[in-house]
Amino acid sequence: MPEEVYKDEDYVAAAVQACYAEGKRYGVPVAVETNALFYNTDKIKELPATWEELLEVAKEQGGIQFEASSIYYDLGFLRAYDSYIFKYEDGNYDVEDIGLGKEEAIKAYTFINQLASDYQFITSDITSDTAKSNFQNGVTAFYIGGPWDIDGLNSAGTPFAVAPMPQLNGKNFVTPVGTQVGFVSSKSDSQDIVWEFYQYLMENSAQDLYAAGGRIPAQLAAQEAIEKDEATESFITQISYGEPLPTASEMGQVWTPFADNMKLMFNGQVTPEQAAEYIETQVAEGIDMMNSGK
Template structure:
């Protein structure tokens, strides 16, 4: 009787154990996968790319290749690169943001402290493929936030049909511009965006100006040098260019490029992003480093642009793989052929297609004299005040001393507010 009494219960227990055993391996596998942090393959990844036509077309082409290779759909959305952080700040938390974003490296620090991007995890073998300076530019407080796609610096383009050899010194260049500028006919000896600090920085450095004082390998953001004696000399130099009508007030890149392609400008200061445009227009041009100023090589900005992982991406592993594809040797070579962007990939730097390009050689030489833009958060507070000051100087609304003093005061106030 005792055996019969417990038999039904025993059978239930046996069945229960059997059911659990049958379910166990799948449940354990699911749990193991979850603990290992493996993510499910996404159906789609989204890239926010620079809306510039050449860059956008090149990015879409590479995205299509990745889609064919991986089976993951890649949607490329063109955006204003310099407004991308503001848009991500709104769209990211709302779940409408991308997986990958891009902008110049000087904006990384600000993007990190505002929670817009996250560090990437790649092997050292991957990191070692790129130039040391480009990796350093994308590193903030010891963490790598992306992989580089292009290294940039400005240089001097010259129309060989108008001027056979570029001037060796800044003084000679300005003198040439004075003798070969006729604004009424829209003919100029020299053009560049003089109201844009990115293009003017080499003048500030030539006279002893600086953004933040460098002390022991770090930037002291409490010491802003954009209104020191040297910076004010640069301001006067810029003022003279506009006062003598060598550069029209308010001129932007589109006008500079258009006039150069029409053969109305002998020389322009521009970056490698203009190469494909000028070549497409069949301008007979050369590229040279910026002329020496005060007897020294011109120190222009060095910039690096990369692909970064959005902090709002739900597909960290897949998005990181996409970053590696977009910055691979093959992808960066394709990008160079489409846009003229100079890749920081070590193997490509030695590739005959790039190494033997005289324009690339000139940009590389200029970059060797340059200074990387600071990638600290405080740099984000510099651009608007200093560009406004340059516009006031160019338009004759303020004298350089007043404009630069006001700009530095505002920069210091913005930095103080940022830290509160």
């Protein structure tokens, strides 16, 4: 794509990263979203600054729930202990360097596992829908969710607010940033016109897109300019801590082995060390099988 369409430094870093593949930029980041911490304002009067504090508060106020078997929700635990899914350097993912079985990952799994083993907040069958329902009905004090949850909670009359995620291991908690990206077909005869349209969209339509669908702009200046509520302010802060999930096609081989072994760990059938070993082995085997026909 033409370099003059936009400058990387003018946009959320995670959104820009999502527009690159093999070191080359292919699209325009339009809007961004991520998870953050929802809390019941009737139960919680002072927000915990760290995960350790959150667990102690949650123990007294009904707990915290989220789909803890999903890599989507667990990325921040891995990153807090300096682990990763695939090593990312110089605009590329090294899918042969899998971080899910390393010593740092074991520390992350050990922390997550205490939510099941020590606090009984999490079970292997809790899904995002289950967690949201329990929060909506006042059963739990905390829930990890996204902007897509707000309308439903408001309609249900749930007393809630949204905050950035608490720190873990002295670090800001990383959440996956989803980015709506604008592309132009390489076969299009009107590429220049479409890129100009995207430029116009970014410069003139941020408030309209936010007002119409709650889409948070990826452009940093537009984030400052839009008229936004406190929940959006919290999501914008959390987005600044986030990163995209790997855009490599091999990411498709991560979801099932990760979820299956986390559920076994929550059920007490494997240890965090065993879960780490099995996840990395199964992901590597899946990638080998995927690429064997290439």
